[in-house]
Amino acid sequence: MLINEDPGSAAATTPRPGPRLNPRPPARPVPIYRGLPLPVRILGWAALALVVGVVLGATAPTTLRRIGAVAALQPGILAWYSVRAMGFLAYGVLAASVLYGLLLSTKILDAIAHRPVSFALHKDLAIVALLFATLHGALLIADQSFPFTPRAILVPFASPYSPISVGVGQLTFYLTAIVTASFYIRRQIGQRAWRLLHYLTFVAFIGASAHGVASGSDSGTPWAFWIYVIPIAAAVFFLTYRIVVSLSSRIRPRVERAGTTGAPTGPLGPLDRPGARSYLPPTASSDRPVADPIGE
Numbered sequence: 001m002l003i004n005e006d007p008g009s010a011a012a013t014t015p016r017p018g019p020r021l022n023p024r025p026p027a028r029p030v031p032i033y034r035g036l037p038l039p040v041r042i043l044g045w046a047a048l049a050l051v052v053g054v055v056l057g058a059t060a061p062t063t064l065r066r067i068g069a070v071a072a073l074q075p076g077i078l079a080w081y082s083v084r085a086m087g088f089l090a091y092g093v094l095a096a097s098v099l100y101g102l103l104l105s106t107k108i109l110d111a112i113a114h115r116p117v118s119f120a121l122h123k124d125l126a127i128v129a130l131l132f133a134t135l136h137g138a139l140l141i142a143d144q145s146f147p148f149t150p151r152a153i154l155v156p157f158a159s160p161y162s163p164i165s166v167g168v169g170q171l172t173f174y175l176t177a178i179v180t181a182s183f184y185i186r187r188q189i190g191q192r193a194w195r196l197l198h199y200l201t202f203v204a205f206i207g208a209s210a211h212g213v214a215s216g217s218d219s220g221t222p223w224a225f226w227i228y229v230i231p232i233a234a235a236v237f238f239l240t241y242r243i244v245v246s247l248s249s250r251i252r253p254r255v256e257r258a259g260t261t262g263a264p265t266g267p268l269g270p271l272d273r274p275g276a277r278s279y280l281p282p283t284a285s286s287d288r289p290v291a292d293p294i295g296e
Contacts, residue, residue, distance in 0.1 A: 175200055
């Protein structure tokens with residue numbers, strides 16, 4: 001038996017570790033923030049300013065005159081119109097927050113907006129929706145159509161008007177308040193608990209849609225129909241897209257590992273056991289050299 005005293009020979013004769021049986025799957029590529037080109041941003045803001053200016057210029061004078069006439073003749077009717085307007089605004093902003101959150105979770109917006117900015121906007125939309133919903137409920141005190149009291153406004157299912165559907169709206173308001181407050185205790189409760197709590201946003205959106213359709217006096221009009229249908233259809237589409245993306249990111253690495261042509265498919269034989277020279281691990285491909293676990 002020859003003994004090699006060369007210190008470098010130890011590294012040559014030491015068995016190298018074999019390949020890992022379950023390598024970590026490659027991470028899904030994330031869009032890189034590039035932002036919109038400056039000309040596009042300028043044109044976008046200019047178009048928005050033009051649209052807002054045209055709408056206000058065409059409708060503001062007539063609207064103000066009519067509001068003044070209604071306030072002088074029937075103040076209670078003005079409160080009722082205000083309640084309805086605040087309800088539609090609250091629903092629209094809540095729908096925008098939900099849709100923006102879905103876009104944020106799918107990382108679609110990462111290529112055109114910084115993620116912290118998108119997250120802040122998502123939170124701000126939820127806060128604005130909560131403020132509009134608060135005004136929607138508070139203005140019921142001034143409404144003379146039904147005798148709303150503070151108790152009827154704050155206690156679910158105590159409303160003198162459509163107690164079931166209004167109660168659903170009241171529960172939705174409290175649920176939205178809880179989810180919005182969770183933004184400020186995210187570090188204290190942890191990311192996992194915050195994410196699980198954030199899923200209640202979908203329940204709140206469903207409740208707000210049911211409340212608006214069932215208790216709204218304008219639900220039968222075509223314009224109100226589309227106000228509800230468009231956000232609901234968009235939410236279903238983006239939620240389905242989010243689920244498909246999540247499932248594909250989990251299934252693809254397993255399919256790639258299981259679909260390699262060089263992987264053994266039957267029971268392991270005596271030469272297929274780990275440590276044998278002919279052993280080919282399940283994750284190895286036939287066109288890819290495999291390190292010999294015993295050494296050359």
